[in-house]
Amino acid sequence: MEPLLTQDVRKPNGYTLDFYVEHDGYAGLRRALGMAPDQIIEMVKASGLRGRGGAGFPTGTKWQFVDKKSPNPRYIACNADESEPGTFKDHVLMERNPHLLIEGCAIACYAIGAKVAYIYIRGEFLHVQQVLEAQIAEAYKAGYLGKNILGSGFDCDVWIHRGAGAYEAGEETALLESLEGKRAQPRNKPPFPAVVGLYNCPTAVNNVETLCNVPLIVKNGAEWFAALGPEKNGGPKLYCISGQVKRPGVYEASMHVTLRELIEGERYAGGAREGRTLKAIIPGGSSVPVLLPEQLDVPASFDAVQKAGSLLGSAGIIVCDDTTCMVWLAENLLHFYRHESCGKCTPCREGTDWLHKILHRIERGEGQMRDLDLLASISAQIGGKTLCAFGDAAITPVQTTLKHFRHEYEAHIREGRCTLVADWRARQPIGAH
Amino acid sequence: MIEVVDTVTLTLDGRQITVEKGKTVLQAALEHGVSLPYYCYHPGIGIDGSCRVCIVKIEKMPKLQTSCSTVCTDGMVVDTQSPDVHAARAGVFEFLLINHPLDCPVCDKGGECPLQDFSYTFGPDNSRMEFPRRVFDGEGVKADVDFGPTLMLNRNRCIMCTRCVRFMGLVDGDAQIGVINRGNGSEIGTFNDEGVHSLMSGNLVDVCPVGAITTRDYRFKSRPWDNPSVTDTICTQCSKGCNTTAWLKAKPEWAKGSSLIRFTPRFNADVNQYWMCDIGRFNYRWVEGDDRLRAPLVRDAQGTQQRASWADLMPKLRDRLAQAGQSSPDGVKFLVSAHASNEELFLFRRLTEELLGPSGPSTITVSWRVTPKQQPPRTTFKVPAVDAPNVNGARAFGLVTGAVGDPQGPSNVGALQAAVAAGSVTALFVFDPGPDGTLGDSQWLLDARAAGQLPLLIVQGVLMTSLAKAADFVLPGASFVEKDASYTNDQGWLQATSRALATPGDAREDWQILVDLASGLGVQLGYTSAATVRGDIAARMGGAVGLVGIEGLAFASTMSARTWLQASNPSERWKWDFMYQDLPPVKGAVEPSSLPPPPGLIPLKEVK
């Protein structure tokens, strides 16, 4: 499949309005404005577009849930928080193909009957925000945003809100809280944002990549989009491949592509570095279970990866070769999760810190065998008991490494050191701050 | 009209129960006597879903659910006792305690702490935490830091339920408290560490489920098992009339110091919800303070006030009053504080009618102080400006203009002031049973007295106010916690204070003083108790708005805290059944078995 979302990202002026319009940009919006909003929702449903933010929820269905009877205004909240470790696709789209997102926002607003879309952008993405803001201004000038868009009578505004740098702000209800100017802490669900969202109004929260797919669907049709990938996994997909591979980066492919092709294929990441072998792959951002090298011959689709025992999540594929110590990996990730826990609910606030302390102790060679049961038990005490999905995300690195690499933990405890690398004492967690 | 209430029927631990539609599983469980722990939920400040201790199993749901945030539906099957619920709940309790200092022996909450109670009942029996605990401001009581003029904060004890944060935002209306930092480092704080400055601050101690927020007033003063007696009463410090409980410390005969040690609010849906203001909560020390009037005083020929017995005082007072009355029949005036109860107002009315005929009550001026309270505009608990409980009672008796329930402004003492200035007042009888100053401005009286315009000044009251100091006769009466009396609040609700303490020294209940005084003046009113006064009010003006039902008012008696908690808060009942059984008896404590069953005083509402 030829790239559809990223084909022009390397062109120097690929991000400009002129370039975009020259290449059939905003044709989707034009077409959408000639359709009934419900038709667009049906079209998106038929396309099989699933949310690219992590959960893979069907986008058309989400839009359909948006409460049409409410007397309140409705909103689109675009999730541009992109904080999942190993994920860096949305930022490419926003920086190098901003008008695709702007067009997607406008069509989404039209479809659900909203007049305003907020792009909640990750605090660290200052440079991306500057590009996006400039291009939004261009779109206003050209009449693709603002009042009476393209003479249709439809009004739409797009605003950018920059976060303060918190992973949890990417959780949809925490994002809404943060948009409202409060702490980025999640709300109880139900009610879901589609009914009670931003300022208690019906709101659809959609990932950047999700919205970027919408113009393609409207322009080329639902069948075309669905046929690009396996059943229920339609459309193009961006994969972020990072870690110990020859060519890490963002790759666009259909979801027919297998994980092995993505990681080892010459068109993609090119496999492990010289003289190294693959050890473990985390296919969907740090919050999903690891897959072993022999499990990679499955399509990199939502359904197939789930069947293989993990999740496609945000498609942040983290590759570890044989030099990676799995205890250190778990400690490093828990350092991240304990730091990013919003602290609202008890199991996550207290449990992630405790897990990290125990992992740190084991990694330093001061652990005891009973710590392994303790890790498993604390993880189980967190899992399924937290307010938002963060808790389940945070225990995954512990549970999955314990499951597949228990021998590495035992070796640490027995030898009193990391047996894998010589410089283990000097290593520090490399969490995002 | 029969109110049709929509209900749903569900199964709770194998029992079929029917509850009002819209209730949550937690509410349903508590109402039906099933003990479930909860911290972040509070009926007055809503659902947060953050503490996670209230989890239960609900059939057809993949995960355990928080009962506080799950609304009951028809046919729902709830299990609060299954092994997985037990294990999950114990897990959350282990988390709550891994960083808790467990300094219960020096913690004010110890003994009445939901963290203790629920942990004992639902928590694991040991902890597997081996790392140093989280410490914010220091170890032990060094962690106590200033939290505004009324409170102290100990962040180590905090369990992050955010009840305090939400109370300030939702009830107080000024979100002064917030959470600082994130995750495991989250801490409660105020902007610039300025602390909480609010008229509602004391409620934070009630809502805080641990000893993280304590009042400076009650700190280290007592322990729950040392104050086993309580009396349900109302607050009389303003026209709202919050329902409260007066807590008495049990102490041996010889012990000094006061026995009244705190007030806490009592739920009343119509009046004060779950709250009370800091004025009512903290301003009580005067009741047993040094300025309290404990004996009658009579000014002697040399001009000094001398202690007297009631038997000495009464004939002298009668002679002076009769003399004043003779010299100028309408020269005798009464200045009555709106702190006077309905019974007392009625007695003044009766007395003046008997002495002066139908126009007698026109010699009575009712007075009160008005202090506008500084509160955030968005507060849901307005503290009224009128610092007296019974302006509406005075209206019901025709002593103040306006109808019961009308807005209340400042009192009007202009006519009396003019009469005093004109020198036509030969005797003034002041009744002032409230805290100092609540009678309103009295400087003009002191000035008139100094100028010789007030030949005779009689003060019946509770404190050695400057007016009492200037008086020829001082009659020591009862404060609001020393008498069974009724008041009509600003909304027109008839409510009652109950006797929690005996009057100090020779002081007497005010109805008794007034009946004796009348009798001295040759008027036999014929009342033998406050209840007979109420009976007569009902007989003469029972239908009057604000006084309906006065004859049937029931009053609370002092009872053991245990009985009180059982009666007032069903969700706490198990605590008294399962705990405190092995505590040593406290000297002077009221033995529960010696007490009558809890009276149904002001009807106690179900736990919401």
Ligand SMILES: Cc1cc2nc3c(=O)[nH]c(=O)nc-3n(C[C@H](O)[C@H](O)[C@H](O)COP(=O)(O)O)c2cc1C
């Ligand atoms: C802890 C946590 C962090 C998340 N972070 C992000 C994020 O950074 N970006 C994102 O698009 N979705 C994130 N999500 C998923 C969102 O909650 C939500 O599912 C998504 O934005 C919905 O958009 P979609 O349907 O287009 O995928 C996160 C979820 C959780 C639980």
Ligand code: SF4
């Ligand atoms: S699981 Fe709880 S503490 Fe963790 S991020 Fe979600 S709400 Fe916050």
Ligand code: SF4
């Ligand atoms: S101080 Fe008390 S009320 Fe406030 S969050 Fe902590 S435990 Fe809860």
Ligand code: FES
């Ligand atoms: S009471 Fe239900 S989560 Fe706190």
